[in-house]
Amino acid sequence: MFVSQSMTREVITINKDADIFEAKDKMTKHRIRHLPVVAKDNRIIGIVSDRDIRSALPCSLLKDYDTGKVREKLLAFKIKDIMIIDPFTVSLSYTIQDAIMLMQKTRVGAFPVVDKQGRIKGIISTRDLLHAFINVLGIEESGTLLCIIAEEKIGQLKKIVDAITEENISFGSVLVARYWDEGKKAVFPYLLTKKVSHVKRKLKKMGYTLLDPTEWYINQIAQDN
Amino acid sequence: MNKTGFLYDERYLLHNTGPYHPEVPARLEAIYSGIKDTNLLSMLTLIKASSADLKWIETVHEKNYINRFKDACLAGKKIFDSPDNQMCPETYDTALLAVGGILDTIDLVMKNKIDNAFCAVRPPGHHAEISKAMGFCYFNNVAIAARYLQKEWNIKKVGIVDFDVHHGNGTQHIFEQDPSVFYYSIHQHPSFGYPGTGQEFEKGSGPGYGFTLNSPVLPDQGDSEYKKFFENDLLAAFETFKPEVIIVSTGFDAHVDDDMSDIRLSTEGFSWIMGKIVKMASIYSNGRLISVLEGGYSLKRLPELAKNHVEILLNS
Numbered sequence A: 001m002f003v004s005q006s007m008t009r010e011v012i013t014i015n016k017d018a019d020i021f022e023a024k025d026k027m028t029k030h031r032i033r034h035l036p037v038v039a040k041d042n043r044i045i046g047i048v049s050d051r052d053i054r055s056a057l058p059c060s061l062l063k064d065y066d067t068g069k070v071r072e073k074l075l076a077f078k079i080k081d082i083m084i085i086d087p088f089t090v091s092l093s094y095t096i097q098d099a100i101m102l103m104q105k106t107r108v109g110a111f112p113v114v115d116k117q118g119r120i121k122g123i124i125s126t127r128d129l130l131h132a133f134i135n136v137l138g139i140e141e142s143g144t145l146l147c148i149i150a151e152e153k154i155g156q157l158k159k160i161v162d163a164i165t166e167e168n169i170s171f172g173s174v175l176v177a178r179y180w181d182e183g184k185k186a187v188f189p190y191l192l193t194k195k196v197s198h199v200k201r202k203l204k205k206m207g208y209t210l211l212d213p214t215e216w217y218i219n220q221i222a223q224d225n
Numbered sequence B: 001m002n003k004t005g006f007l008y009d010e011r012y013l014l015h016n017t018g019p020y021h022p023e024v025p026a027r028l029e030a031i032y033s034g035i036k037d038t039n040l041l042s043m044l045t046l047i048k049a050s051s052a053d054l055k056w057i058e059t060v061h062e063k064n065y066i067n068r069f070k071d072a073c074l075a076g077k078k079i080f081d082s083p084d085n086q087m088c089p090e091t092y093d094t095a096l097l098a099v100g101g102i103l104d105t106i107d108l109v110m111k112n113k114i115d116n117a118f119c120a121v122r123p124p125g126h127h128a129e130i131s132k133a134m135g136f137c138y139f140n141n142v143a144i145a146a147r148y149l150q151k152e153w154n155i156k157k158v159g160i161v162d163f164d165v166h167h168g169n170g171t172q173h174i175f176e177q178d179p180s181v182f183y184y185s186i187h188q189h190p191s192f193g194y195p196g197t198g199q200e201f202e203k204g205s206g207p208g209y210g211f212t213l214n215s216p217v218l219p220d221q222g223d224s225e226y227k228k229f230f231e232n233d234l235l236a237a238f239e240t241f242k243p244e245v246i247i248v249s250t251g252f253d254a255h256v257d258d259d260m261s262d263i264r265l266s267t268e269g270f271s272w273i274m275g276k277i278v279k280m281a282s283i284y285s286n287g288r289l290i291s292v293l294e295g296g297y298s299l300k301r302l303p304e305l306a307k308n309h310v311e312i313l314l315n316s
């Protein structure tokens, strides 16, 4: 999974000499929060976010700042005055995981995606990553979530997957998460079927504990607090 | 005492879903025996099925879909559209009989021959989309019933209450833009149960915004949670909407002994729910209520649940 598959390819950019209002209008019109600033050769030179714009403008309670004298003064500000220079970028070969980790670390909401020459090829935002995550979970298709408690040893997941596959059931996803008992894992297969009672009985017969997913959830909250 | 209709036909048993499938003919036999063995049959108006005219199916489903379904059946296909939908050569005809029987039942209600009715049909319908079969469903029985009420009987506002443990994605999608049909569903929370739709924030769209209402219930919850949702969500909504006829998607699969879900509704909980719905029908819709079977897979519990269901229709 590479960012090139999940990024937004049609990037709305802005010129460094544009004024703040132009940037604000562009964001509103396209419902986006980041505008990469590019040079003539499409190389990225900066980025401006809706937060940068907001802090450059006077308080929005001052209703008439976009008219008259105040506006004139504000028009003098250019994007190059408020943009982040040399922003974080990611390359086309970054994985989704890389982008998520970088986002968590830098607390930046969107990264321009650039080629080797630094030319913009796309942008990847929290919104794109959320969409990629929904895709990974497989939850856009109809299905049922199971929660299975398994010993943390090699081969457990295979047994579970095999048992489900034997029933001719397809998987939307399989997630594995930590569990509050040491040496155990919670396995969450998302099955693309409504017909789960038979396979649930089968897994129980194999010795697995099937848990109500909320039980797991509530215990996690207790653990985290 | 109400005049209550009971739609049941042995031909509903002919839809055979093959091995390892919970949606079996024995479900209907269990429901029938629960009503027969407690001597309720003589108090009911018995209704037999007839095949629906295709023009009514087409008020909901695309022609192309209907033909694909028919052809798949004729060709002896064992599965249609999704692996859950296992079928046999009789499935298409049985699905037409299910709809036809419900439409005949509506005629009886609208002609005041009966007050309300329980339609024990197979296959179920609430997952069926305009052009996709899924979740054991082929034709969306209640959606077609609502359109029939509007087109044939000039009913302006239809209220659908769906208490099957699964969300009726098909019914919701068919009416989500339509303010003349209110769809309410209470079901296991979509993150934990099939089909994954029916979040609290799904409220309809366009002119239909506000005419879809979902109450997702977390696993392991039961009677008290259902009562809370019913009273806070549905009762208030219908007080405003005032349906002229109420259609119920009746599923018994939220029962604690039904292993299709992790909801723990008791037998008494089902009676409480149905009592509330019948009461709403008497307030807003002149008692006119048509209950249509969806799921419910515990062969052990279906007899008592069906018996109670019918008794409430009769006695309230």
Ligand SMILES: [Zn+2]
Pocket: B164, B165, B166, B251, B253, B294, B295, B296
């Ligand atoms: Zn169901």
